[in-house]
Amino acid sequence: MISQITEPYNEKEISGVLDPIIREWFFSKFKAFSMPQMYGVMPIHERKNILITAPTGGTKTLTSFLSILNYLVKLARRVDLEDKVYAIYVSPLKALNYDIEVNLQEPLKEIQKVAKKFGVKLQDIRVAARTGDTSSAEKTAQLKKPPHILITTPETLAIVLTTKKFVDTMKAVEFVIIDEIHALASGKRGIDLSLSLERLEHVSVIAPVRIGLSATIAPLDEIAKFLVGYEYKDGKYTERDCLIANVQFLKKMDFKVLSPVDDLIDTTASQMHLGLYGLLDNLIQEHKTTLIFTNTRSATERVVNHLKEKFPKKYTSGEIGAHHSSLSKKHRRDIEKKLRNGELKAVVCSTSLELGIDIGYIDLVLQLGSPKSVARALQRQGRSGHKLHDVTKGRLIVLDRDDLIECSVLLKEGVEKKIDRIQIPKNAFDVLSQHIYGMAISHKWNIDELFSVIKKSYCYHDLSKEDFYEILSYLSGEYAELESKNVYAKIWIDWKTKELGKRGKLARMIYMTNIGTIPEESFVNVVIAVPADRREEKIGVIDESFLERIEKGDVFVLGGSKYEFLYSKGMNVYVNASVSRQPTIPSWASEMLPLSFDLAMQIQRFRKLMDEKFSSKQKENEIKIFIREFLYVDEKAVNAIYNFFREQYLFSKIPHEKRLLIEYFEDEDEKKYALFHTLYGRRVNDALSRAIAFAVARYGNRDIELGISDNGFYLASHNKMNIDKALREINSKNLREILEQAIGKTEVFKRRFRHCAARSLMILRSYMGRRRSVGKQQMKSVFLLGAVKRLNDNFPILKETRREVLEDLMDIENAKYILDEISKNKIKIEKMNTEVPSPFAFNLITQAHADLLRIEDKIEFLKRMHKEVLKRIKS
């Protein structure tokens, strides 16, 4: 059962269970127990599973360790400490692991001092970190003297579970702490971890207590279930028990929306630019240390450069820094250290400083553009005023009117503490393939027993036996011809005895060097070919998928300068650096964060309220009063929001939660557009738009252009599009089937296929002693995709790629929900013909991520193009 702890324990009770040494140490450091400690310490002491959710700096980590340290000290006092791992701490970040190790070594030293004072001889309590960076000498030392507390990452945990000797030290683990569980649960790293936890439980004679630590997150029940999984007893699975200590909202918030200019409409790009950097400079100067989130790596670079250029005296490299995942580890560690030492005035990051690495004292957090989810906004906000009772100070800086409304509603949700929910992916075949391989490497298994261990994981509880057998069949290389099987088969299976085991001498090596769930992204170098004096100069990298979109002669921007694409060769792109033309192709938006569905629905609700005000002919000041009271924004914002809605209302109609507006218009090129005001976030829109485009394209047998954003999508074509017919055809029941066909030819499918094939170990990054570049993997994975498709359209890796695209990248579940609402007439579709796009549609047209729904057969396309060529030749 999952149950919330409603009352904190009392201080005496907690104090009472502490060893005198720990008690003395604790109260020499802290005046009293913190709120999370009042909730969390006792249940852990009583060996109960618990999910603790509290803001950063809320002493969560010590809460989780206090009972464990207490227990270890009691053992150490009696000289009962064995050479084994008692507790495992897992976090998604190596940097965080390092912090934790330091933060445990220090107290342990102090505890030894207290013991000395007490005249007690304590056994040494050992702490060690183990990650991909740990040297083999350290690993050997850990084997000789196992750490009592092991600090590690999800990936390394999977590896040590397959390491013959080290696993012997983990056969009686008593506690497992999962830190930053909110950052893991919604992705494949979390799935990987959930299987590792069950494998740990399987090798351990004791069921370790599971402790989850999380920042702001929802839904808590599901996260708790994810943490603890299921128990298997007497042929039945039951949810394991878990307590929830919800101490989420302790800090007071000073949280506001700011606009860099007075008027967000009649502002030129350069006024906006001036306004923005003026505002940033003012805010930074008024505070000691400012942390700025920009959402993307490229924006991070841009902001740092502009600040340095505009205010060269105020912002030198010593006072401002950039932090994002593409920068070297050394650079990032350096910035983090400077932050802790209070040396920096401002740090600009993409999303990389959201997690709980210690970054010292920050007094202001700025978010440039919408953070797209309430949970993320609060997590970032919580990076300021790190001490528990400080007030957190944050500002959302909006860049256009859509952004203003989104941020204003987000602010309201945040202030009212309504957190958007995350989704936890289930039944991923690729991660499962990895684990089965790892398990087979550990020892021989009975197939049914293996299945029952897997089904204890929350992420695989619904796994069907058929799917499980399909994965086994894949892993045993049943798809390959006999003579080449040794290349493909990873395990052997004896269906008679129902046993399986690893195959091949290289198995362990392949496993150790290839597992993990984080996809390697592929970048190509941009190299100068012209002018001659700069020839061969490397300027930077671009995402490989971007390369697929650009053509000879296209001009693009990289690191603030313009380049003309000339040609590519291998992993290099050659460019002309002396180009004066304007960019012809926008930089790719793959790294854009999607708007959360729950927040999107709140914006839709706000739109509906606004529509009611306008429709019932309320007076301007009445509506403005409503905006001011409903949202927590200033007068400037109230006016801008009012004007934006008024324009939309006068121009056409205000779309909202009950009204799905479709606008039809043509551009000067006579291209026809159907624009859907579906403010459901891009994950839902990705699914809806492709399904509709597919249904439309199927009849015309011609590809349809589409543009997708958080606020809606459009379809475009020179041919007539029968949208009504398409809408009648699509429903929540056939959506999956339609989408599975619609995504097959997309670029994103090819990319995700590579990721899934790598996770399933059909593409080995490291093999026969060599490591392959991602770019080469990607090029070659396209051949693999073709071959696998010809082999079997339901090959497990293809199925997983479809699942990942539909469920993780897109949001098919909520798309189905919307379709149901439409069919129940709870959402009404209304259509309008317009001359130009309406005000709400404006950003959608200019900023949407454009793609193509391919339906036309490759040969049909060739025939059509050939006819056009013939026509041209004749004329």
Add this chain to the structure above:
Amino acid sequence: MLKEIKPVKLLENVYALGLGILLKKEKVFILGDLHIGYEEYLNKQGILIPREQFKLTKNLLEKTLATIKPEKIIVNGDLKHEFGTISKQEWIETLKIFDILTQSCKEIILVKGNHDTILEPLANKRNFEVKDYVIVGNICITHGHKLLKETKELKNIKTIIIGNDHPAISIKDGIKSELYKCFLVGKWQRKNLIVMPSFLPIIEGTDIRKEKTLSPYLKQKLSDFKVFVVGDKIYEFGKLKDI
């Protein structure tokens, strides 16, 4: 993908046939860049692609040869993929391809490509000739990875046929783009130059509009080259600059 295998005229006496070339008058069939063992090479690279190349190559070859009775077959380089080594599987597959060739014609000549560093043992097994180039009438067939020396013999040559580059072309319409194998017909100095696509069914080849060409015969601008696109059959698309 190729359904209809019929000769399509590239130049006088020179016809594209499937993925190969037919010299009508002399009844010579030319094919190149089979890259046998490419999948095995990918396997070694850690891409565990299931194998179908041999089957597809064999089918297409048999289908093509069924339409003609050649007196001579010229393999214009890069018969197998791996440099320097040959696996058991490659050895078996190469010999099987040889058998298909010898069944339809007596004289087989192998032209050396850049991947064919150890072609001789294979050729010896079947008593095939191995050459750097072959001359048929006023046509010279060579792989194209290096320039041939300008000898007397070559002076009177009117047409050169090369492989090596695996030409393919992306056809675009708006933001849609698809890649197809293609033949290129143009000029090198004053001679005609024909570039053949690879006889490697699992891969299209290198997009001539995006990537730099490799052969020393292709250092000039290709915009005046005529493009013959391979789809279900062969389509003439006119000059590259007009596509």
